[in-house]
Amino acid sequence: MSLQARTREDLLILTPTESRLDAQAAIGFRDAFSQAIGGHSGPVGLDLGGVKFMDSSGLGAVVASFKQLGAGRTLVIFQATAPVRKLFQMTRIDRVLPLVETEDEAVARSRA
């Protein structure tokens, strides 16, 4: 699992390059996230539009990555597919890590 990185305003946008964020990919995701945020102190956006499947190992990797950002930093998740959105809702992670629909909304949320 690797992550493509780009910036829009202050938001560092990370996009997984694989469509499955499962137990096999979770460790790679954490490593890639850790590497990608090095040197960036602002908010981070996670574009999950291409992730068609995520299990609780993948979810755990996202949660761990959020914790790694530390207090006061924002992680905005956007474009989550229906199965991924359902996973966040069932586990109630969406109450702590809100999901927004579009990149524009993610940018706006990161400014808040």
Next chain:
Amino acid sequence: MTPTRFHLKAPARLDQIRLLVLAVRAVCAEALGESPALDDVELALAELLNNAVEHGVALDPAAVELEVALTATPGWAEIEVLDAFEPYLPAEGAPALPDELAEGGYGRFLVHELMDEVRYERRGDRNAVVTRKRWVVPE
């Protein structure tokens, strides 16, 4: 309709779990039709198989086989997961959701949320989890 039976065995490795899950999803779609239940079964099966491997870490996972049996009948998918790891029979009933922002511990909770029936058995020297999912094909 004659039940569709599908049986797979694979080494208890994470890369094999992905293949097992994809295979069962494809057979469910073929036998029962496209349905939102496909996503639920895919996730529940992944959680069951991940749990089996996780609870078997004391052994050499690669030396242990995972077995998945699917029986598709009209309106239902029954999926059994068997492993030969050490006995693991969790308490019956739906487990609670882990604490907020936990990084793990969601597996059994999700299985109970996603599937209509879940039961755990010990069969000889193997653990068995038997799950059933009602299958509704949208018109």
